[in-house]
Amino acid sequence: MDDAFSLAWRYPDEHADLLIDSLAKLNGVGRDQILLGDGSGEILKLCAEVFTGPISANRNGTAGRGTMVVAEPTFEAILNHARANGAEVSKVPLSPTFAHDLPKMAAAANEGLIYVCNPNNPTASITPKNDLRDFIAKAPQQTMLLVDEAYYHYADSPDYESVMPMVKDYRNLIVARTFSKIYGMAGLRCGYCVAQRETIERIRPYQPWDSVNIMALVAAMASLNDNDQVTKGRRLNTETKAFLTGELEAMGYKQISSQANFVMIDMKRPVVPLIQAFKERDVQVGRLFPALPNHMRLTIGKKSEMEAFLSVFRQVVA
Numbered sequence: 669m670d671d672a673f674s675l676a677w678r679y680p681d682e683h684a685d686l687l688i689d690s691l692a693k694l695n696g697v698g699r700d701q702i703l704l705g706d707g708s709g710e711i712l713k714l715c716a717e718v719f720t721g722p723i724s725a726n727r728n729g730t731a732g733r734g735t736m737v738v739a740e741p742t743f744e745a746i747l748n749h750a751r752a753n754g755a756e757v758s759k760v761p762l763s764p765t766f767a768h769d770l771p772k773m774a775a776a777a778n779e780g781l782i783y784v785c786n787p788n789n790p791t792a793s794i795t796p797k798n799d800l801r802d803f804i805a806k807a808p809q810q811t812m813l814l815v816d817e818a819y820y821h822y823a824d825s826p827d828y829e830s831v832m833p834m835v836k837d838y839r840n841l842i843v844a845r846t847f848s849k850i851y852g853m854a855g856l857r858c859g860y861c862v863a864q865r866e867t868i869e870r871i872r873p874y875q876p877w878d879s880v881n882i883m884a885l886v887a888a889m890a891s892l893n894d895n896d897q898v899t900k901g902r903r904l905n906t907e908t909k910a911f912l913t914g915e916l917e918a919m920g921y922k923q924i925s926s927q928a929n930f931v932m933i934d935m936k937r938p939v940v941p942l943i944q945a946f947k948e949r950d951v952q953v954g955r956l957f958p959a960l961p962n963h964m965r966l967t968i969g970k971k972s973e974m975e976a977f978l979s980v981f982r983q984v985v986a
């Protein structure tokens with residue numbers, strides 16, 4: 669990034685091309701199967717814009733748009749974009765194991781978009797690979813499927829798998845990834861999606877040109893060229909998470925089994941006053957997720973940050 673300062677004022681086309689080349693190689697797809705985004709949040713917004721909308725509008729020539737189907741709870745951003753687009757939103761509660769209830773999501777869908785967040789935010793839980801593979805294979809071609817793999821690098825369960833290899837066989841499948849999580853680039857803004865060329869070409873006209881800047885592009889390239897970064901990030905997260913969850917369990921607090929870089933802790937009482945109590949002691953935890961009113965979402969940080977959290981936890985809760 670230091671080296672790129674002298675060029676950062678330019679339009680980013682050449683840098684974007686280089687990153688697209690690397691991502692195509694990394695994911696074993698063609699360059700025309702990749703769309704970069706200003707964070708994967710832009711990809712989610714674009715998908716809501718292109719594939720969801722009022723069903724009645726279909727009769728007026730916007731066929732291919734429809735209901736937004738999501739899990740409850742999940743990452744809400746896409747749901748708000750779909751609503752702003754006039755789409756109906758159908759929320760399907762997670763299963764008792766906190767997996768997506770794929771048969772119910774399929775039943776709620778029409779020509780619109782089904783959003784599957786795997787691992788899921790805010791529960792850090794996964795939807796098992798066989799169920800997801802089956803669901804993608806059976807979904808009608810006119811229903812678009814967006815699988816958000818923002819937390820893909822953290823998942824180590826044998827029951828987890830990326831659906832990236834399925835893109836070649838399913839024109840309705842879009843896989844979103846981000847540089848904001850394991851690569852630690854959240855403030856720089858860079859994400860992307862992979863889909864078949866025809867699907868990318870349906871989305872591209874809705875995107876502003878050059879939405880990812882040079883600094884983000886060079887940082888993403890540097891991340892991909894650093895062989896140790898993912899391994900190290902994963903190891904640090906696993907170790908720190910094990911430390912945190914061990915301490916919590918010793919105090920009698922359980923969590924939803926986490927396959928991401930955050931945990932959902934069962935506080936055994938309403939979380940809202942606790943969030944405030946932590947804030948007053950300079951510890952910022954996740955917001956309320958209304959479907960899980962007794963759960964607190966905690967991001968895994970450095971070990972020293974987790975120690976600070978646990979010290980406040982002991983004062984406030986235990």
Ligand SMILES: Cc1ncc(COP(=O)(O)O)c(C=O)c1O
Pocket residue numbers: 706707708709710743785788789816818819845846847848854857858859
């Ligand atoms: C599941 C999920 N998808 C997408 C995003 C958006 O990330 P970004 O726009 O930084 O890539 C987030 C951010 O927290 C997320 O949790």
